Amino acid sequence: MADVIGEDGKVVVPTEVEDAIRTLIRWSGDEPEREGLIDTPKRVARAWREYCSGYASDPGVHLSRTFEEVGGYDSVVVLRDIPFQSHCEHHMAPITGTASIAYLPRDRVVGISKLARVLHGFAQRLQVQERLTAEVAQCIQDNLNPRGVAVVIEAQHGCMTGRGVKTHGVGMVTSRMLGCFLDDASTRKEVLALMGRG
Numbered sequence: 001m002a003d004v005i006g007e008d009g010k011v012v013v014p015t016e017v018e019d020a021i022r023t024l025i026r027w028s029g030d031e032p033e034r035e036g037l038i039d040t041p042k043r044v045a046r047a048w049r050e051y052c053s054g055y056a057s058d059p060g061v062h063l064s065r066t067f068e069e070v071g072g073y074d075s076v077v078v079l080r081d082i083p084f085q086s087h088c089e090h091h092m093a094p095i096t097g098t099a100s101i102a103y104l105p106r107d108r109v110v111g112i113s114k115l116a117r118v119l120h121g122f123a124q125r126l127q128v129q130e131r132l133t134a135e136v137a138q139c140i141q142d143n144l145n146p147r148g149v150a151v152v153i154e155a156q157h158g159c160m161t162g163r164g165v166k167t168h169g170v171g172m173v174t175s176r177m178l179g180c181f182l183d184d185a186s187t188r189k190e191v192l193a194l195m196g197r198g
């Protein structure tokens, strides 16, 4: 669905979207007509547009500009503990965590902030942590063709901490290793140490 921008510069929220959120408020046990909730459907709708802004573009575009002049650098590049937020596709509850992303360049590198952009591009969708981890790794593999990619994500799931078993402070860890990090145990050990997970 393409966004229409109103005169106030904000995204126009279709009536059916507002109605759906009103229905959810009523279902939750509150009155969508009361003063404090009057503008909530619009706010929620616009917030979700932002939470899911990753659908609007291919995260791989952030990796299209590369640098081949690396001054003989032939070691692992690591971006550690990048904070991110996503939403689980099962409950639409927040997933908050950090990701560490590494690759061993073959002949080109990207600006370091681009790795975080790839992460956010996939995180700003409805996700499961395992797929998010795999998608970030595969995107870097496909676009940079490095010798290897390693992605480790640790996150807390709102659907676990806020409902059901209510397990606070439990982090789920997922990892995806490709290329040399998958094939070679000592290289994998080295990258995990660089990520602070040795």
Ligand SMILES: [Zn+2]
Pocket: 088, 089, 090, 091, 092, 093, 157, 159, 160
């Ligand atoms: Zn969930």
